[in-house]
Amino acid sequence: MVFLSNAISASRLSDSEQTDVQKGFSSTIYGTRWSIEPIPRFELPKDEMPANVAYRFIKDELALDGNPLLNLASFVTTYMEDEAEKLMAENLSKNFIDYEEYPVSAELQNRCVNIIARLFNAPLDKPEAEAMGVSTVGSSEAIMLAVLAMKKRWQGKRRAEGKSTENPNLIMGANVQVCWEKACRYLEVDERYVYCTEKMFVLTPEKAVELVDENTIGICAILGSTYTGHYEDVKTLNDLLVEKNEANNLDVPIHVDAASGGFVAPFVCPDLEWDFRLPLVRSINVSGHKYGLCYAGIGWAIWRSAEYLPKELIFNINYLGSDQASFTLNFSKSAAHVIAQYYVLIRLGRKGFTSIMHNITNTADHLIERLEKTGRFEILSERGGRGLPLVAFRLKKEYHYNEFDIANRLREHGWIVPAYTMAPHAEHIKLIRVVVREDFTLHRCDDFIRDLLNTLSLLDKLDAKSIAVKRTAGQRWTLLKNVTLAFKGHKDASFKQNSIC
């Protein structure tokens, strides 16, 4: 039996008895050598790194990102139920394009298309005129496909008439999201804009129809302008365009960009006619990752019937043993998002969507009321569910600070709120926009209002000079800086002021 122990001197220890620390080995993440080395940024590292170390370092670095829950700048979903996340994680390894291998994933897309087409009131009375649809990565891809379909259909008609297929044009409000400019430039279609005015921040149907000529492939109407959330008047546009088409023997269609409104309007204002109830609405896009309540990576393009999808755009491919029709820009993608969308649709049903959309509409109205109570702001968005659940506002009069300063100071409280200028021809108007998403509850809204009031009283106390200093400080540049600068001076590079989405 030993009652007394001695600490053995180092010289008496054999090599294999040296302690782990002396050998330079530690299994504690922050005790490893990687903790005191620069993280690889430019070159593939020579050696491996343990999984827990790599995971922790990346997680730690990502902590400097903004908090998605406090991001009031974006329509894109930041909350999904655990069950939806679980389904996504379980299916991430399935490639959606492998229909033969994953027929159930493909079937879930079919069900989503059916549900969404009916939600948008697609006419389904004749088997030869059934709606068609496809899942995309987002509304941008859906819009590319829709513009392509409109262009090809126009070209086909022109060719049949023995007319020129040069110079196709597309009519839209100057308040379009940047993806429309992209689509036009990539697909070589002239952009024809209806400009905004001091009072009208969205498309004026009369002006849009006036711009129509024989080279017009379509008119875009937006259900939920990203600038102010206003729904464009698709019904009036449809009625005026019916007359114009008849009088001029034209067949100009309407595409509705319902990226954010597509999953709001059917529940908050079901009587608003903006969808396939209107005969000239031939295609609609919606972002599943906005009010479709899925995480980023899913959108939908729906056509009124196969007639509006030119055959030459559909690829019938034999892939891994089965024939399939494909109309997408990319090939492979995970099946997880389509599965998540199906989950949300059957989980919520009409009742669930209606409760959520009504709640956020109420929260938006509450925010408006509180902003108006300060006496400082003018509200530029709709209320009472007549537009998207967002609040766009600006200062009523000149202060020694502007909307951008307010947005910057709110960032100190963690809130991410964009300040931007209005669409072309009304760009002297500065505004702030708060997007009300599902997880922006009434009590979170009250926390936001409290921080906004604090911000205002702080700005009141600061002088103009210190506000100007703060305006330029704190800009964090990353590797992106060089890319941005490299292209900025290019003669064809476009510079979109308002990259709000």
Ligand SMILES: *Cc1c(COP(=O)(O)O)cnc(C)c1O
């Ligand atoms: C968000 C948005 C888009 C782009 O959609 P993504 O799904 O982000 O590609 C296009 N149009 C409008 C009106 C939008 O709000």
